[in-house]
Amino acid sequence: xxxxxxxxxxxxxxxxxxxxxxxxxxxxxxxxxxxxxxxxxxxxxxxxxxxxxxxxxxxxxxxxxxxxxxxxxxxxxxxxxxxxxxxxxxxxxxxxxxxxxxxxxxxxxxxxxxxxxxxxxxxxxxxxxxxxxxxxxxxxxxxxxxxxxxxxxxxxxxxxxxxxxxxxxxxxxxxxxxxxxxxxxxxxxxxxxxxxxxxxxxxxxxxx
Numbered sequence: 167x168x169x170x171x172x173x174x175x176x177x178x179x180x181x182x183x184x185x186x187x188x189x190x191x192x193x194x195x196x197x198x199x200x201x202x203x204x205x206x207x208x209x210x211x212x213x214x215x216x217x218x219x220x221x222x223x224x225x226x227x228x229x230x231x232x233x234x235x236x237x238x239x240x241x242x243x244x245x246x247x248x249x250x251x252x253x254x255x256x257x258x259x260x261x262x263x264x265x266x267x268x269x270x271x272x273x274x275x276x277x278x279x280x281x282x283x284x285x286x287x288x289x290x291x292x293x294x295x296x297x298x299x300x301x302x303x304x305x306x307x308x309x310x311x312x313x314x315x316x317x318x319x320x321x322x323x324x325x326x327x328x329x330x331x332x333x334x335x336x337x338x339x340x341x342x343x344x345x346x347x348x349x350x351x352x353x354x355x356x357x358x359x360x361x362x363x364x365x366x367x368x369x370x371x372x373x374x
Contacts, residue, residue: 168364169360169363169364169367170360171334171360172215172334172335172336172360172363173215173334175215175363178372179367179372180213180215182367182370182372183213183336183356184211184213185300186293186296186297186300187211187213187293187338187354188210188211189296189299189300190292190293190295190296190297190338190354191208191211191292191338191340192208193292193293193295193296194208194288194289194292194293194340194342195207195208195342196292197288197289197291197292198259198285198288198289198342201263201284201285201288202259202262202263203262204262206342207342208340208341208342209340209341209342211338211339211340211341212338212339213336213337213338213339214336214337214339215334215335215336215337216334216335216337217333217334218321218324218325218333218334218335220337221250221321221335221337221353221355222317222318222321224337224339224353225250225252225317225353226252226317227317227318228316228317228318228319229316229317229318230252230316230317231253231314231315231316231317232250232251232252232314232315232316232317232320233249233250233251233252233255233256233282233312233313233314234248234249234250234251234312234313234314234315234320234323235248235249235251235282235283235285235286235290235310235311235312235313236248236310236311236312236313236323236324237286237287237290237307237308237309237310237311238307238308239294239305239306239307239308239358239362240305240306240307240308241303241304241305241306242301242303242304242305242362242365243297243303243305243358243362243365243366244358244359244361244362245356245357245358245359245362246324246327246355246357247290247293247294247307247354247355247356247357248320248323248324248354248355248357249285249286249289249290249352249353249354249355250317250320250352250353250354250355251282251285251352251353252350252351252352252353254350254351255342255350255351255352256274256278256282257350258342258350259281259282259285259350260274260278260281260282263281274314279312282312283310283312284310286310286312287307287309287310289352289354290307290310291307293354293356294307297366300370301365301366301369301370302369303365303366303369324355324357335355335356335357336355336356336357337353337354337355338353338354338355338356339351339353340352340353340354
């Protein structure tokens with residue numbers, strides 16, 4: 167049966183998305199370890215199908231300040247991937263990479279934003295490669311576009327863009343561990359269009 171909406175995903179198909187998330191998170195931890203020159207651990211990610219307003223609430227409400235890193239997907243899969251990083255993650259990453267303490271988002275300078283952009287690029291490639299390796303599909307990602315703003319404002323971008331496709335997204339909660347800086351959470355929105363999601367499931371033999 168063809169998918170018409172994210173809500174049509176059955177439990178087996180959700181399990182497949184969880185496995186993609188597991189592999190992507192493991193790839194991301196390995197890549198971040200190499201980038202930061204420190205071991206990075208990873209907890210088992212939690213994967214949900216949520217509405218945009220539920221994502222906003224999960225992030226702490228519409229006025230919570232976060233970093234959003236948006237990339238578009240093209241090729242065999244079209245859509246978006248967005249990383250939503252809270253201050254603890256920015257602190258862990260930038261203190262390791264640049265030796266800079268991040269007391270607040272207003273203290274992130276141009277070099278810090280460039281580093282966050284590269285982190286977004288590495289993490290996006292980790293998840294996209296997981297999909298490509300499992301499905302044999304060719305997926306291109308755009309240059310990351312980072313932004314610091316309130317969660318409600320940042321989430322309005324994909325919500326408006328995909329208003330005619332689905333009011334739900336694939337929401338992945340990751341928690342990375344750093345030996346010096348403790349644990350830090352990151353949140354990923356995977357938003358392939360429904361046709362691309364159908365292709366992914368078909369290539370994985372999950373076209374049920």
